[in-house]
Amino acid sequence: MGHQISRRTLFRTASGLAVAGGLGGALSACGGGTGAGSTSSELTMTWWGSDDRHAAYKKALASFQKDNPKVKIRETYSGYDGYFDKFNTNIAGGSAPDLLQMDTALVAQYARKGVLAPLDSYVGKSLDLTGFSKTLLAAGTVDGKLYGVPSGIGVNQLTVNRSGLEDLGLKLPDREWTWADLRKISQDVYKKSGGKIHGVDDVGGGSLQAFEIYAREHGETFFSEDGKNVGFSPETLQRWWEYWAEMRKLNACPPPAITSAAHNDLTKNAVVIGKALFTFDIGVYGAGGSVTDAQLDFLPSPQGDWSGAREGNYVNGGVLLSATKSSKRVGDSVKIMSFFAQDETAIKAMQLFRGIPPTEKARDLIASGLSETDKLNMEMADYISKRVSAASDALPTPPAPPQGADQIWDLLFQSNLAIAFGKKSIKAQLGEFFDQAAGILGG
Numbered sequence: 001m002g003h004q005i006s007r008r009t010l011f012r013t014a015s016g017l018a019v020a021g022g023l024g025g026a027l028s029a030c031g032g033g034t035g036a037g038s039t040s041s042e043l044t045m046t047w048w049g050s051d052d053r054h055a056a057y058k059k060a061l062a063s064f065q066k067d068n069p070k071v072k073i074r075e076t077y078s079g080y081d082g083y084f085d086k087f088n089t090n091i092a093g094g095s096a097p098d099l100l101q102m103d104t105a106l107v108a109q110y111a112r113k114g115v116l117a118p119l120d121s122y123v124g125k126s127l128d129l130t131g132f133s134k135t136l137l138a139a140g141t142v143d144g145k146l147y148g149v150p151s152g153i154g155v156n157q158l159t160v161n162r163s164g165l166e167d168l169g170l171k172l173p174d175r176e177w178t179w180a181d182l183r184k185i186s187q188d189v190y191k192k193s194g195g196k197i198h199g200v201d202d203v204g205g206g207s208l209q210a211f212e213i214y215a216r217e218h219g220e221t222f223f224s225e226d227g228k229n230v231g232f233s234p235e236t237l238q239r240w241w242e243y244w245a246e247m248r249k250l251n252a253c254p255p256p257a258i259t260s261a262a263h264n265d266l267t268k269n270a271v272v273i274g275k276a277l278f279t280f281d282i283g284v285y286g287a288g289g290s291v292t293d294a295q296l297d298f299l300p301s302p303q304g305d306w307s308g309a310r311e312g313n314y315v316n317g318g319v320l321l322s323a324t325k326s327s328k329r330v331g332d333s334v335k336i337m338s339f340f341a342q343d344e345t346a347i348k349a350m351q352l353f354r355g356i357p358p359t360e361k362a363r364d365l366i367a368s369g370l371s372e373t374d375k376l377n378m379e380m381a382d383y384i385s386k387r388v389s390a391a392s393d394a395l396p397t398p399p400a401p402p403q404g405a406d407q408i409w410d411l412l413f414q415s416n417l418a419i420a421f422g423k424k425s426i427k428a429q430l431g432e433f434f435d436q437a438a439g440i441l442g443g
Contacts, residue, residue, distance in 0.1 A: 223399075
């Protein structure tokens with residue numbers, strides 16, 4: 001699972017958002033305190049991830065230390081759960097790490113509380129970001145300053161059970177497909193399978209990979225710029241829910257019981273359990289289950305098929321590497337960031353364990369050693385990235401989500417579920433959604 005992008009972890013990031021917001025003054029007070037690096041001869045570095053990611057980091061860091069023997073690195077790593085709780089405790093206790101893997105969902109909160117060191121003065125000197133696009137660097141940029149170096153290209157895309165499509169005599173849709181195309185092929189899957197398989201999972205309550213893209217295609221954002229309101233209109237959400245109500249009526253997506261069971265549980269995703277062939281949850285790639293023997297493929301989120309529709313996709317930065325402002329080893333941390341960004345040994349060690357590599361140079365270096373599915377995944381991420389860069393009508397990359405975002409995402413999911421189970425009409429649920437969202441965000 002290490003190759004997955006950061007934004008797919010945002011529901012699991014909820015505790016991190018809550019803790020980061022809740023510490024408030026404590027974080028601000030400790031922002032300029034004494035970090036672990038200032039009291040030790042070792043540079044402390046921490047990250048989260050899978051066992052494969054841990055091994056890749058350790059291999060790369062061993063190479064760095066061989067070439068930089070004066071920089072001694074103390075490595076600490078864990079799974080995602082509890083990672084930011086521990087980080088916050090370390091900040092409050094004056095023992096923050098010098099260098100850490102940072103979540104794009106949280107970088108703005110930590111940067112604005114004075115926890116992270118700005119990196120701009122190092123760029124072009126000890127920090128080589130050759131090949132990084134401005135769009136990608138925006139993922140680590142807060143209020144015009146760079147606070148984190150992106151590890152890779154993060155995109156929103158659908159995972160497709162291509163073998164399942166071919167078994168039904170169906171072809172993978174064109175990359176420039178639309179929401180109408182998704183509806184059509186999803187109906188075809190249901191009919192061709194004799195009603196045994198639906199086309200796509202129900203994402204009427206799916207925020208990041210689905211509704212956010214749809215809203216952006218309408219020229220709207222998920223959250224307002226100040227984070228005190230949602231940024232989309234009731235009309236857009238109504239059209240979205242009406243689309244998915246029709247999809248359920250056509251059996252193009254599974255019934256609500258399957259959707260409910262799969263919430264935050266990849267093992268019960270409709271594609272993983274064999275009940276659908278398309279999923280908006282990119283985490284399914286690598287999740288296991290019945291899909292593991294199938295040939296997977298990938299597609300961009302569908303495009304708007306109405307007049308004036310805009311490019312809705314965007315690129316984010318996987319995970320980030322950030323230095324803490326309290327550290328006296330920021331210069332050495334920057335050297336390590338540059339090493340991971342440009343060194344051939346590091347790039348080959350990390351493969352896809354921190355996302356699709358951020359530069360064309362890095363992608364070329366690892367391409368020959370990838371599996372067929374990994375190659376397809378990287379190719380699609382590259383395709384989406386280039387399409388977004390070429391689009392003149394694409395909105396800016398969304399900023400880091402505000403405090404309360406996790407509650408809004410869950411509210412969207414539960415609202416769609418209430419409609420799907422017939423507990424609420426779309427009109428009634430719309431009113432409730434916007435009233436509750438305003439209360440959550442304080443708008």
